[in-house]
Amino acid sequence: MSASLAGRSSERLLEVIRTQTDIAKLGLDLGGVMALVAERAQALTQAVGAVVELAEDSDMVYRAATGVAESHLGMRLAQGNSLSGLCIREGQPLQCPDAETDTRVDREACRRIGLRSMIVVPLRHHDAVVGVLKVLSERPQAFDDDDLHLLGLMSDLIAAAMFHAAKYGTSELFYLATHDGLTGLANRSLFLERLRQCLAQAQREEKHFGLLNLDMDGLKPINDVYGHRAGDAAIRELAQRIKQASRESDTVARLGGDEFGVILSRVSDRDGALAHAQRLAQQIVKPFEFERQEIALDASIGVAVFPNDGAELDTLLDRADQSMYLTKRAKKPAGARSGRGE
Template sequence: MSERLLEVIRTQTEIAKLGLDLGHVMDLVAQRAQLLTGAGGAVVELAEGEDMVYRATSGMAAPHLGFRLRRGNSLSGLCIREGHPLYCEDSEIDPRVDLPGCRQIGLRSMIVVPLRHHDAVIGVLKVLSNTPAAFDETDLHILGLMSDLIAAAMFHASKYETSELFHQATHDALTGLPNRALFFERLHLCLAHAQRNSNRFGLLNLDMDGLKPINDRLGHRAGDAAIREIAQRIRQVTRGSDTVARLGGDEFGVILCYVDDHEGALAHAQRLAEQICQPFEFEQEIIALDASIGVAVFPEDGQEIDALLDQADQSMYATKRSKQRPSPR
């Protein structure tokens, strides 16, 4: 137990270094909660309207980032209403749970603890296992400590307005773009809409080229400025109905909510590439910017999110490799 308490303290130190980047705080706590309890996965869910939304995930829950379940018939919603920790030993026989949702995730047992912001419970921290009765009182205590870390980060990130808190939980602190969690939520929604209406949509994966040399030569302030500049350029070219997100580090994602065909998505990627590679000046230094862009289109390149993401990744890496080949003499 003492080693686990030390790990909680180390996590608190790391959270302090993240500052007001609430999205990354939630990611970190989900990862550490899974590690410290020996769980199969962990989730930070926020209550939004009548739904609970997976805003940070790890382990077995990682593929379900952005997943929504109804508050009214879930253990998470009950935790929101009652305001105290809840333990499900076996989802197959517990009437409080959303059984179809549990089966979709693959969980059999879980602990759910409330996340408080001021006087309101606005979400939950949850650890999951694919076996029944996987947790004990020590795990419950550790999870309570981890939820307190998120609550403290929430308080400092947004001392007054809950609406501002939700914005910070779903947007990247450096660029102001939607973060990975909000990107995946919108991707799930876009896929469901396209399946219902037999529409096409496009998915772009952008990986910034040359960030490390910028950081090494000019420092991380210049690197951050370059990331912000690329984010702004992507926004300028992309339609307001589409989603542009910073997925982490130097990686961005774009959901083109409607495209006519694969050629239309490729044309959009080409316009982005032309916009991004324009010169950029930072503190009287001219910095070269570029990005490798991968393209996938539903349904031709995949009918599920994982397949579309894999195709966009492969396409992006192919673009990056083509830039590294020596030019023919």
């Protein structure tokens, strides 16, 4: 092995160790662990995307995704005709050198994404293969045996996190993989999965539904003045208030950082969604107490309604995000800068 190749291998192994250290900081946030490993796996293999898929019922579900796969987070695909499903059944790492000649892959799906090669390695929980870690490339034969070995190490990190997070069985494992570790709300993956389901149902039945995007106001000052423990407490308090003000049929999720989302599965029109947002705003904007300190709490809320604001998932998400920023800017004094977490 040349000195340059040896140096590259050493650096990659050091990155695996650094990833292990970062995983320890995430604790029981299994969704966060999977997202972190997917991000690092993509970077280390110079892939264009990486995915963690979990086997749920007869489907493979995208529970973490980066790069070209990120827009598919939360998507369900049948196990039967995919390389990921074959990896689940065989319990062995699989490598596709060229999707144009490999009969094991869904060739049309690969063409839609623009993929030519991939590596898929199994994720084990106790004695069962519960999912896969996969990296993707737009070039044929983009990966080698070193990449395969590296991906195996990264999958071991996820498996270890799964074991420590869910020692008692697979049902707990899937709950932890789809819920936020800090607040207990649905995470981004589960939110997008349910949003896709809600969108498909609304299209079939020609019904409305609403989408709320909430961004906490003033998290940075809370962290700066009272410390990050207070910031975490504020996020948990906000999550609890959103949940209490929502209905059982709604999906409430922490999408990351100080951003939350709500799917309003039953609204008749825009006025209904706006009324729910107003009730939610009134519930949120009350101080809370942390270690004998009274801390202000507020959030900016954006609203989008299907089909008025769009018929596609990405369009609805963008409209809700734009609406939230308009709300946030309206709260700022003239000349003040707006932005998340300010």
